[in-house]
Amino acid sequence: MATIEYVLGDITEQHVDVIVNAANSSLLGGGGVDGAIHRKGGPEILAECRKLRAGHYGSGLKTGQAVATTAGRLPARWVVHTVGPVWSATEDRSELLAACHRNSLAVAAGLGAKTVAFPAISTGIYRWPLESAAEIARAAVADAPVDLVRFVLFDRAAYEAYARP
Ligand code: AR6
Numbered sequence: 001m002a003t004i005e006y007v008l009g010d011i012t013e014q015h016v017d018v019i020v021n022a023a024n025s026s027l028l029g030g031g032g033v034d035g036a037i038h039r040k041g042g043p044e045i046l047a048e049c050r051k052l053r054a055g056h057y058g059s060g061l062k063t064g065q066a067v068a069t070t071a072g073r074l075p076a077r078w079v080v081h082t083v084g085p086v087w088s089a090t091e092d093r094s095e096l097l098a099a100c101h102r103n104s105l106a107v108a109a110g111l112g113a114k115t116v117a118f119p120a121i122s123t124g125i126y127r128w129p130l131e132s133a134a135e136i137a138r139a140a141v142a143d144a145p146v147d148l149v150r151f152v153l154f155d156r157a158a159y160e161a162y163a164r165p
Contacts, residue, residue, distance in 0.1 A: 002156045004151070006163035011152040012040045017113035018068075019152075020104045022121045023081040025060035027053055027067075032124040037079060041072035045079060067108045071107075078111055080104045084122030087129065097122055097145050100141035103141035109145040117150045120158045130161035138146035138162070 011033060018019045022033045024126050027049040029038045038046055048069035061067055066082040068126070082100040086092035100121050108116045118137065122128035153159040 001046060002141070002146055003148050004138070004141060004144075004150065006149040006151045006153065006159060008154075008156065008159045009152050010036070010154065011012045011117055011119050012036050012074055014117040014150065014152055016117045016148070016150060017076065018080050018104075018111070018116045019071065019074065019076040019082045020066075020108075020116065020118045020121070021079050022084055022119050022124070022126075023061065025062065025083050027057065027061055027080040029132070032126070033119045037074070041074045042077065044072040045069050047140055050082070050163050063093075064096040064103060066100065066103040068107050068111060070102060071094040076117070078108070078113065080107050080116075082121065084126055087122065087127040094132075097128065097133065097136045098140040105141065105144050105149075114146050115148040115150070116144070117152050118154055120151070120162065123158060130158055132156075134164075 008031050024030050063083045068078050068080045071079050082104045087095040123133045151162045
């Protein structure tokens with residue numbers, strides 16, 4: 001059974017094996033967590049993402065899928081990039097949000113990672129309501145095949161949604 005913990009902080013500063021990036025299907029960067037990871041991790045991460053796009057992921061990473069690169073100058077060993085669903089009030093995309101978490105953990109475990117940090121995927125630019133995202137994310141990591149899952153929440157509202165008992 002993995003230990004699940006919740007911290008208020010910046011995911012780029014986490015000393016864990018894997019940090020998960022809330023990316024987009026282009027894999028070529030963006031704002032939010034994605035922007036911070038590429039900015040602080042340096043050009044090596046983007047270079048690896050470009051190679052992925054030139055190879056197996058020619059048409060991009062689909063929503064819910066996950067793929068790894070190294071972590072450049074970040075303290076983590078790897079970045080696992082995943083694409084969360086954009087919030088929809090008319091279509092239930094919960095399974096895709098759960099799949100992001102499960103597939104990221106499977107990729108991490110395949111690398112031999114024991115400790116994995118997640119941001120609050122889809123709750124920023126993709127507008128997923130915090131309480132709902134927290135419930136889905138927590139359930140999706142309950143059987144994580146690693147020793148530690150750490151949710152790294154960037155502000156107090158996200159922390160309170162994810163860390164509530
Ligand atoms: N550490 C931890 N959490 C953070 C950090 C950080 N350094 N920076 C922001 N957050 P978002 P999404 C929080 O928008 O909603 C990008 O452009 C933020 O407060 O990063 O999945 C991608 O390229 C929020 O709670 O991801 C995609 O196009 C959470 O991380 C799109 O945004 C997620 O916000 C993905 O949107």
